[in-house]
Amino acid sequence: MAAPMRKDDGRLAATEARIAALDLPKGGFSAAARAEALKRLRAMGLPGRRDEYWKYTDPSALAANEAPEAAVFATDEAQVFGAVDRLTLVFQDGVFDAAASDDLTLAGVEITRLAETARTDIHWAQDLYGVLEARGQTPVARPFAALNTAAASDGVLIRVSGKAAKPVHLVYRHGSPLSDAILHHCVKVEPGAELTLLETGPAAARFNKVLEVDIAEGGKFHHVRAQGRDHERRAITHIFARIAGGALFKSFTLTVNGQMTRNECVMEIVGDDAVAHVAGAALGDGATGRFHHDDTIFITHDAVGCESRQVFKKVLKNGATGVFQGKILVKPGAQKTDGYQISQALLLDEDSQFLAKPELEIYADDVQCSHGSTTGAIDETALFYLRSRGVPREEATALLILSFLADAIAEIEDERLADDIVSRLEAWLARRKG
Amino acid sequence: MLEIKNLQVKLEDEDKQILKGVDLTVEPGRVHAIMGPNGSGKSTLSYVLSGRDGYTVTGGTASLDGHDLLDMEPEERAAAGLFLAFQYPVEIPGVGNMTFLRTALNAQRKARGLDEVSAGEFLKLVREKAKTLKIDAEMLKRPVNVGFSGGEKKRNEILQMAVLEPTMCILDETDSGLDVDAMRLVADGVNSLRDEGRGFLVITHYQRLLDHIKPDVVHIMADGRIIKTGGPDLALEVEKNGYADILAETA
Ligand SMILES: Nc1ncnc2c1ncn2[C@@H]1O[C@H](COP(=O)(O)OP(=O)(O)OP(=O)(O)O)[C@@H](O)[C@H]1O
Ligand SMILES: [Mg+2]
Numbered sequence: 001m002a003a004p005m006r007k008d009d010g011r012l013a014a015t016e017a018r019i020a021a022l023d024l025p026k027g028g029f030s031a032a033a034r035a036e037a038l039k040r041l042r043a044m045g046l047p048g049r050r051d052e053y054w055k056y057t058d059p060s061a062l063a064a065n066e067a068p069e070a071a072v073f074a075t076d077e078a079q080v081f082g083a084v085d086r087l088t089l090v091f092q093d094g095v096f097d098a099a100a101s102d103d104l105t106l107a108g109v110e111i112t113r114l115a116e117t118a119r120t121d122i123h124w125a126q127d128l129y130g131v132l133e134a135r136g137q138t139p140v141a142r143p144f145a146a147l148n149t150a151a152a153s154d155g156v157l158i159r160v161s162g163k164a165a166k167p168v169h170l171v172y173r174h175g176s177p178l179s180d181a182i183l184h185h186c187v188k189v190e191p192g193a194e195l196t197l198l199e200t201g202p203a204a205a206r207f208n209k210v211l212e213v214d215i216a217e218g219g220k221f222h223h224v225r226a227q228g229r230d231h232e233r234r235a236i237t238h239i240f241a242r243i244a245g246g247a248l249f250k251s252f253t254l255t256v257n258g259q260m261t262r263n264e265c266v267m268e269i270v271g272d273d274a275v276a277h278v279a280g281a282a283l284g285d286g287a288t289g290r291f292h293h294d295d296t297i298f299i300t301h302d303a304v305g306c307e308s309r310q311v312f313k314k315v316l317k318n319g320a321t322g323v324f325q326g327k328i329l330v331k332p333g334a335q336k337t338d339g340y341q342i343s344q345a346l347l348l349d350e351d352s353q354f355l356a357k358p359e360l361e362i363y364a365d366d367v368q369c370s371h372g373s374t375t376g377a378i379d380e381t382a383l384f385y386l387r388s389r390g391v392p393r394e395e396a397t398a399l400l401i402l403s404f405l406a407d408a409i410a411e412i413e414d415e416r417l418a419d420d421i422v423s424r425l426e427a428w429l430a431r432r433k434g
Numbered sequence: 435m436l437e438i439k440n441l442q443v444k445l446e447d448e449d450k451q452i453l454k455g456v457d458l459t460v461e462p463g464r465v466h467a468i469m470g471p472n473g474s475g476k477s478t479l480s481y482v483l484s485g486r487d488g489y490t491v492t493g494g495t496a497s498l499d500g501h502d503l504l505d506m507e508p509e510e511r512a513a514a515g516l517f518l519a520f521q522y523p524v525e526i527p528g529v530g531n532m533t534f535l536r537t538a539l540n541a542q543r544k545a546r547g548l549d550e551v552s553a554g555e556f557l558k559l560v561r562e563k564a565k566t567l568k569i570d571a572e573m574l575k576r577p578v579n580v581g582f583s584g585g586e587k588k589r590n591e592i593l594q595m596a597v598l599e600p601t602m603c604i605l606d607e608t609d610s611g612l613d614v615d616a617m618r619l620v621a622d623g624v625n626s627l628r629d630e631g632r633g634f635l636v637i638t639h640y641q642r643l644l645d646h647i648k649p650d651v652v653h654i655m656a657d658g659r660i661i662k663t664g665g666p667d668l669a670l671e672v673e674k675n676g677y678a679d680i681l682a683e684t685a
Contacts, residue, residue, distance in 0.1 A: 379526075380487065381524050382524055382525075382526045384485075384486050384487065384508060384524075385520070385523075385524035385526065386526070386534070386537075386538070387485070387507070387508035387509045387512070388484045388485070388486075388508050388509075388511075388512055388517075388518055388520075389512055389517075389534070389538035389541075389542075389594060389598065390509050390512035390513050390538050390539075390541045390542035390545065390598070391509060391537050391538050391541045392507075392509045392541060393507070393509065395537065395541060396509075399529055399533075399534075399537060400526070400528075400529070402528070402529075403526065403527060403528025403529045403577075404528065406528040407528075
C-alpha cells in the first residue's frame with residue numbers, strides 16, 4: 001500500500017467529511033474488503049492539486065461530498081452497439097434497472113449483482129473484490145478507487161468459465177442532474193475463457209467506477225466502452241487488471257464530451273507471453289461546455305516475453321484540455337518485454353492544450369520499450385489536397401481527424417464494434433463542423 | 435474554358451511577386467503545354483488556380499466556363515470541373531486510397547446535384563481505371579500515397595483524374611519521376627480522357643511527355659509571365675537549344 005501522500009490536517013479532515021457523507025453498504029462477502037478499503041482511503045486521504053498525479057487535473061469536483069449538478073443531455077441517437085447481439089444490463093443513475101435489463105443468464109458466464117450479495121458470506125469474488133484495487137495502490141495512490149471499493153452500491157460480478165456466447169453490455173443511463181453513482185465490477189476470466197465487455201453511457205452527474213479484471217492463463221478479455229455524451233457529467237474510472245501467462249487484455253475507450261473525465265488503467269502482467277493493450281480516443285469541444293479528459297495509465301511487466309501497448313489520441317478544440325500520464329514499469333527479470341506507448345493530441349485551435357507525462361522505468365536489460373508523445377495541428381497540405389479533390393473543408397477535416405484516431409480504433413478487434421465506434425465519431429464530427 | 439487574364443500573384447507572407455501578369459486561354463478539347471525554367475512560376479500558377487492558401491492575387495482574373503475561379507473555395511473549383519495533378523502528391527496516413535477517392539467523387543457529385551455512387555458501382559469503376567494504369571489492388575488499399583514510389587504517386591494522380599472526370603485538367607510535371615513504361619501509361623491515361631469538352635494544361639520540362647500527349651499549343655513561362663506561345667515545334671526548340679535564345683529574344 002502507498003504511503004500517505006501528505007500529512008496534512010486539512011486533507012484528513014476533508015477525507016473524514018467525505019467518508020461521513022458516504023452511504024456505506026453492509027457488504028456480505030465484501031464487508032472485510034470494504035473495511036480495508038476505508039482504512040486505505042483514510043491513510044491516503046483524498047487527493048489535492050499538489051499531488052504529483054493530480055497536477056494536471058483538479059480532483060475537487062470528484063472529491064466533493066455532493067455530486068456537482070450536471071444537466072441531463074437529451075439525445076435521440078440510437079443505443080451504441082444496439083445492433084450487436086449482446087446481453088444488456090442497465091444502470092439508471094447507478095441503480096440497476098431490472099425491467100430494462102436482460103436476464104442475467106448467459107452460456108459460459110455467471111453473473112451476480114453486487115447489491116444482491118449483502119447477505120452472501122461466501123462468494124468467488126471474495127478473492128477479487130478490492131484485491132486488485134489494493135495491489136494497484138502501489139506505487140501510486142488512487143484514493144478514489146479505495147473510496148469506490150468501500151462505498152460501491154452495486155455492480156456486477158462476472159465469472160467467465162468458457163467462451164461467452166455474446167458480449168455483456170453495461171448501459172449507464174443518466175436521468176437525474178444530481179445523481180452520484182458508485183459502481184464496482186469484478187470480472188474473473190478462467191483459464192482459456194473469453195469475454196467481451198461493453199460499457200456505454202454517462203451513468204450519472206458524477207460517476208465513480210472500478211472494474212477489476214483477473215484473467216487466468218490463456219484467457220481473453222476485450223473491453224470496449226463509449227462514455228456518454230452528456231456535456232456536464234464528471235467521471236473517475238479505474239480499471240485494475242491482472243493478466244496471467246498467455247492471456248490477453250484489450251481495452252478501448254471512446255470519450256466525447258463530458259466536462260471532466262479521468263480514466264485510470266492499472267495493468268499488471270504476471271505471467272509469461274501475455275498481451276495487454278489499452279487505447280483511447282477522446283474528442284472534446286470547449287464550445288459546448290468545458291472538456292477535460294485525463295488518461296492515467298500504469299502498466300507493470302512482471303513476466304517474460306510480454307507485450308503491452310498504450311495508444312491514446314485526443315482531438316481538442318475551443319479550450320479543451322487533454323491529459324496523458326502513462327507509465328511502463330518493467331520489473332527485474334521481465335526480459336523480452338515489448339512495451340509501446342504513444343500519446344498524441346490534435347489541437348484544432350490555439351486555445352486547447354495537451355499535457356503529457358510519459359514515463360518508463362526499466363529494471364531488465366533485454367527489453368524493447370518505446371514511448372512517444374506529439375501535439376500537432378491539422379496538416380494543411382493534406383487538407384488542401386483533399387479539398388482540391390472536391391471534399392469540402394469540414395468533411396476533409398473530419399476525414400483527417402478519423403485518420404488521426406485510426407491507430408487507437410484499430411485496437412478494437414471486433415469489426416462490428418469498431419464500425420459502431422467509427423459511426424459515432426462520424427456523427428459527432430458531422431454535428432460540429434469546422 | 436479556362437481564361438486567365440493578366441494574373442498577378444504575390445506570396446501572402448512575403449513581399450515577393452511571383453506571377454507578374456499571366457495571360458492564357460485554354461479552349462475545350464485542346465491541350466496546352468507550359469514549359470519554363472525552374473522557379474518561373476508554373477506550379478504557383480497551378481496552385482493559385484486550384485485555390486491553395488499562401489498566395490495573394492494582386493491583379494487580374496481567372497475563370498472556368500465563365501465562373502470566377504478566384505472567388506471559389508478549392509472544393510468548389512473541383513466541383514466546377516478543375517483538377518490539378520500535383521507536382522508533389524501528398525501523403526495522407528490513415529486515409530485509405532479508396533475511401534479518399536469515394537469521398538471525393540461523392541462530394542463532387544453532391545455538389546453537382548447528382549446521387550452518390552453505390553459502393554459496388556464505385557468499386558467497378560475504380561478497378562477498371564486502375565487496371566489500365568497498372569495500379570494493383572494492394573495499392574488501392576493502402577493509405578493515400580503512403581509508401582508509394584514517386585512514379586506510383588504520379589500514376590495515382592492520373593487515376594484520381596480518370597475517376598473524377600474533370601473538365602479542365604492541369605498536370606504539373608506529371609512526367610517527372612516516371613520510367614519510360616509508366617510515362618506511356620500516364621500518357622495513355624491522359625489521351626483516353628481527351629475529348630471535345632475537356633481542356634488540358636500540361637506543365638513539363640521535357641519534350642518526351644509531349645511526344646505522347648501531343649499539345650496543340652506550347653507556352654514558355656519565365657519570371658512570372660508567358661513570354662512566348664507557339665505550336666508543338668516550340669517544345670522541340672526548347673529541347674534542342676534550352677531557354678537562352680527565347681529569353682534573349684524577349685528580353
Ligand atoms: N510558399 C513559397 N514560399 C517562398 N517562395 C515561394 C513559395 N512558393 C513559390 N515560391 C517561389 O516562387 C517561385 C516560383 O515557384 P514555382 O514553384 O511556381 O516554380 P516552377 O516554375 O513550378 O518551378 P519548377 O520548374 O522548379 O517546378 C520560386 O522562386 C519559388 O521559390
Ligand atoms: Mg513546379
